[in-house]
Amino acid sequence: MAKQKPAKQQQRRELTDLERLGLRISSMINAPKAQLERRAVIHRLDTDTDEAWDGVMELLRETDGLEMTVIEEGVVELRWHQQSDDDRYVGDGEIEVVEEGVE
Numbered sequence: 001m002a003k004q005k006p007a008k009q010q011q012r013r014e015l016t017d018l019e020r021l022g023l024r025i026s027s028m029i030n031a032p033k034a035q036l037e038r039r040a041v042i043h044r045l046d047t048d049t050d051e052a053w054d055g056v057m058e059l060l061r062e063t064d065g066l067e068m069t070v071i072e073e074g075v076v077e078l079r080w081h082q083q084s085d086d087d088r089y090v091g092d093g094e095i096e097v098v099e100e101g102v103e
Contacts, residue, residue, distance in 0.1 A: 017052035025056060044074035
């Protein structure tokens with residue numbers, strides 16, 4: 001017996017311009033070379049809309065620990081510092097208790 005296909009097939013949702021640009025910049029930041037150098041240079045493409053570019057630039061400006069330098073129109077350098085041992089990530093709303101030695 002052949003399997004029946006669902007009556008309503010899932011339609012692929014197209015990415016918005018903002019999402020597409022965000023993914024491109026995210027992959028540039030997460031590239032091994034960028035992680036080693038703790039810097040990435042972002043170039044605006046002709047296909048990037050004004051709204052998407054401005055939206056992503058605003059998100060980057062608001063990101064703590066990220067330095068953003070405009071090199072020229074459509075070219076931005078991002079720099080960040082290596083996290084220290086004191087910078088601890090706690091996910092899923094958990095609270096990490098750090099006890100200091102008592103003398």
